[in-house]
Amino acid sequence: MAFEAWGATREETFISAGDATMNVMVDVLDAIAPRECRSIALASDTIDMLLFELLQELIYYKDAEQLLLRLRSLRIEDREGSYRLHAEAVGEKIDRDRHPLNVDVKAVTLHRFVVERAPMGWRAAVILDI
Numbered sequence: 491m492a493f494e495a496w497g498a499t500r501e502e503t504f505i506s507a508g509d510a511t512m513n514v515m516v517d518v519l520d521a522i523a524p525r526e527c528r529s530i531a532l533a534s535d536t537i538d539m540l541l542f543e544l545l546q547e548l549i550y551y552k553d554a555e556q557l558l559l560r561l562r563s564l565r566i567e568d569r570e571g572s573y574r575l576h577a578e579a580v581g582e583k584i585d586r587d588r589h590p591l592n593v594d595v596k597a598v599t600l601h602r603f604v605v606e607r608a609p610m611g612w613r614a615a616v617i618l619d620i
Contacts, residue, residue: 508548509560515558516589523582524582529576540605542600545598559579595619597618599617
């Protein structure tokens with residue numbers, strides 16, 4: 491499953507990519523209530539891998555804790571050639587009555603994975619293994 495996400499900033503693009511990843515699994519994102527919160531802190535040498543790790547983290551919570559999470563806030567710091575991300579994600583445990591799953595996302599792939607500046611801000615291209 492492939493998607494593109496856009497935003498005026500890197501942060502908006504990352505949040506859009508997180509929502510797109512959840513939307514592959516669940517049709518109605520607003521059905522995910524903000525009942526639980528998780529803090530996410532990541533670091534990477536490249537902006538691409540920072541998004542890759544973030545999306546993998548969302549998939550990990552879905553698999554390990556049965557949590558569907560949406561990113562509520564996110565901050566990216568650029569520190570001398572490395573990037574740090576601090577995010578807050580909210581959501582709830584999977585309830586098959588309220589969250590009928592379309593497909594189960596297994597992982598993010600690196601095939602054609604990119605995060606880049608675009609004319610209107612930032613763009614990410616992502617392919618998910620389902």
